[in-house]
Structure formats: C-alpha cells, structure tokens
Amino acid sequence: MDKNYYKQLSNAYFEASLSPKEERRLKAWLAKTDDPDFDEIKVVAGYFSAGRALHGKPVAGKPASILRFAIAASLAAVVAIPLITMGIRERNRAEDLLSMENTLTGFFSSGQNAENMLAGFFDEKR
Amino acid sequence: MKRLLTIIATLLLGAAANAQEGLFVEDLFEGRVISYRMMKRTFISGAQLQPYKLDTYKSLSFTVDEGKLHEVEVMVLRDAYDAPDKQTDYAGDHLTYALVCLPPMSGGRNRYLCYQAKEIKGMWDVTVVYLRGPATVEDLNKMFNKKEK
Numbered sequence: 290m291d292k293n294y295y296k297q298l299s300n301a302y303f304e305a306s307l308s309p310k311e312e313r314r315l316k317a318w319l320a321k322t323d324d325p326d327f328d329e330i331k332v333v334a335g336y337f338s339a340g341r342a343l344h345g346k347p348v349a350g351k352p353a354s355i356l357r358f359a360i361a362a363s364l365a366a367v368v369a370i371p372l373i374t375m376g377i378r379e380r381n382r383a384e385d386l387l388s389m390e391n392t393l394t395g396f397f398s399s400g401q402n403a404e405n406m407l408a409g410f411f412d413e414k415r
Numbered sequence: 416m417k418r419l420l421t422i423i424a425t426l427l428l429g430a431a432a433n434a435q436e437g438l439f440v441e442d443l444f445e446g447r448v449i450s451y452r453m454m455k456r457t458f459i460s461g462a463q464l465q466p467y468k469l470d471t472y473k474s475l476s477f478t479v480d481e482g483k484l485h486e487v488e489v490m491v492l493r494d495a496y497d498a499p500d501k502q503t504d505y506a507g508d509h510l511t512y513a514l515v516c517l518p519p520m521s522g523g524r525n526r527y528l529c530y531q532a533k534e535i536k537g538m539w540d541v542t543v544v545y546l547r548g549p550a551t552v553e554d555l556n557k558m559f560n561k562k563e564k
Contacts, residue, residue, distance in 0.1 A: 385457050389472050390559070392544060396514060396529045397559035
C-alpha cells in the first residue's frame with residue numbers, strides 16, 4: 290500500500306475514526322517507516338501506546354475520541370507554551386535592545402561631540 | 416558563626432556590586448526617589464550587550480514636575496562632581512543634558528552616567544542611563560553618534 294493511503298489513515302487517526310484493524314495497520318507502518326511526514330503521528334501514537342501500557346484501556350463509557358483529543362491538546366500545550374514563552378522573551382529582548390539603541394543614539398547625537406570632550410581633559414594633563 | 420558572617424558579608428558585597436556602585440543616582444534606580452510605577456525601566460545585561468562592548472545597561476524614563484526634577488538634577492550633579500570627565504548643558508537654571516564618565520572599575524570596565532531632560536508643557540521628561548563595560552567614549556560615539564556619520 291502506498292504512502293497516500295497511510296497519510297489518509299494518519300488523518301483519520303487524528304479524527305479518531307479508524308477501526309482497530311486500520312489502527313494496527315497504521316502502527317505497523319509507522320514502526321518501519323523513516324518518512325519525516327509521519328513524525329508527528331509517530332509522536333502522538335507513541336504517547337498513546339505508553340499511556341495505554343501504563344493505564345490500560347480507556348474507561349468504559351467515555352468516548353475514546355475525547356480522551357485522544359485531551360491527550361493531543363495536552364501534548365500541544367506542553368510543546369506550545371515554552372515556545373510561546375521563548376518567543377515573547379526574544380521579542381522583549383529585541384525591543385529592549387532597540388530601545389537602548391534609540392536612547393543612546395539620542396544621547397550621543399545631541400550635545401557636543403562626546404569624543405572631543407575627552408580631548409580637553411587629556412590636553413590638560415599633558 | 417564566623418562562616419555564617421562570611422556568607423552574609425559576601426552576599427551583601429554581591430548586592431552592592433550589582434547596584435550602581437555607590438552613586439547618588441542609585442536611589443533613583445532603586446525606586447526610592449520616584450516610584451517604579453511612574454517610570455519606564457529597561458535593564459539589560461549579559462551576552463546580548465557584547466556587540467556594544469557593554470555588560471550593563473540600565474535606563475529610567477519618567478515625567479516629573481520641577482521640584483522632583485531638581486532632586487534628580489542634584490543627584491546627577493553630585494555624581495558628576497568627582498568624575499574624571501563630564502559634559503553638561505543647561506537651559507536656564509535646569510540641567511538638560513549630562514554625559515558623565517565615572518571613575519572606571521577594576522578590570523578596565525568603564526562606567527557612564529547619561530542624563531537628559533526636556534520640558535513639555537510645564538512638566539519634564541527625564542531619561543537617566545547607567546552604562547558599564549569596556550566600551551570607551553570613542554566606541555560609544557562610533558556606535559551611537561549619528562551626527563558623525
């Protein structure tokens with residue numbers, strides 16, 4: 290079966306609309322492929338496997354899709370929050386440096402030439 | 416007990432070294448003259464300042480009335496008094512510009528105090544900057560004096 294078929298299965302996996310048989314087929318494919326297009330699904334599927342191994346089957350009566358959605362959302366949050374925080378920090382740093390440049394340009398471009406001001410000082414000492 | 420006292424002394428020395436090294440404007444930077452809520456503060460230190468040959472940049476911007484402006488002026492002028500070199504400009508009785516080369520620290524780290532005040536409708540917009548690092552005045556001039564270019 291070709292890559293497109295497994296891509297469709299991957300999409301269906303995220304929508305929680307796979308049959309158990311299709312899911313097994315997809316996981317068998319994921320175990321042997323190195324295609325980077327499947328990295329994302331590998332991470333999520335691996336997380337589910339680990340979760341199932343630890344906690345057994347989902348609680349009866351609770352739709353599996355909600356559980357999957359919750360886990361996927363948690364994973365997304367775990368990845369996204371540090372990235373967003375880093376992004377904000379980087380932006381603040383860039384803004385601070387820009388503010389510093391503007392302030393210092395204001396100081397050193399106004400008044401006398403700051404370089405000349407030292408000249409008098411050194412001349413006095415000579 | 417001796418060890419405890421040594422640790423406390425080391426911590427206090429560290430805190431002192433982190434401040435504006437015994438300057439009068441230290442009170443200003445510590446929020447003891449004007450509340451932090453009334454000012455815009457920018458503190459930068461570390462590797463990001465390396466391209467500017469600096470290791471510390473601290474700036475305060477605030478708007479004050481004439482009375483408070485006088486307090487700030489006095490602090491800047493007292494720090495400038497013993498400075499090896501300084502440049503000051505006045506408008507009437509008020510200090511409007513100061514670039515003060517403070518005595519350098521050990522390890523060849525230079526220190527500068529910059530001050531600028533502009534009157535806007537009876538109030539004063541003031542900016543005070545403290546710089547520390549190996550940068551010389553020539554370096555700072557090359558980097559930031561746009562009139563020269």
